[in-house]
């Protein structure tokens with residue numbers, strides 16, 4: 084190959100390499116400008132941290148020592164792009180130590196327990212798990228006590244803390 088043709092071929096290869104680099108840089112720029120905001124928009128609901136809020140349950144003077152009361156309430160829940168009103172139940176119990184909020188989800192497989200006022204106990208309808216009126220497990224398959232939620236008494240009201 085004559086010297087000039089060789090130089091032309093090298094120059095052509097060099098220009099092609101340079102064009103390849105330029106196109107690559109432009110593509111990376113486009114990905115950064117378009118792709119990253121889209122990725123952030125799509126994943127942002129998944130990155131939303133759950134927060135804890137205090138929910139007013141009932142007037143403090145409406146539950147006497149030794150009593151257990153079922154309290155139903157609802158909360159607005161943001162789940163991804165969906166906002167829903169979700170219903171909750173807790174059992175409020177008062178004893179000499181104060182008030183507690185007991186979750187009705189059985190600790191065996193999650194069925195909802197019911198309180199039997201005359202027997203002062205919670206009973207699970209699914210597999211016969213029995214809990215004392217403070218939520219401690221008494222008999223049957225449940226491996227641990229019913230969950231308790233943080234509670235406080237403030238301004239004459241009983242409040243429970245829940246995650247939303």
Ligand code: FES
Pocket residue numbers: 189190191192193194207208209210211212223224225
């Ligand atoms: S789910 Fe309650 S005893 Fe099994």
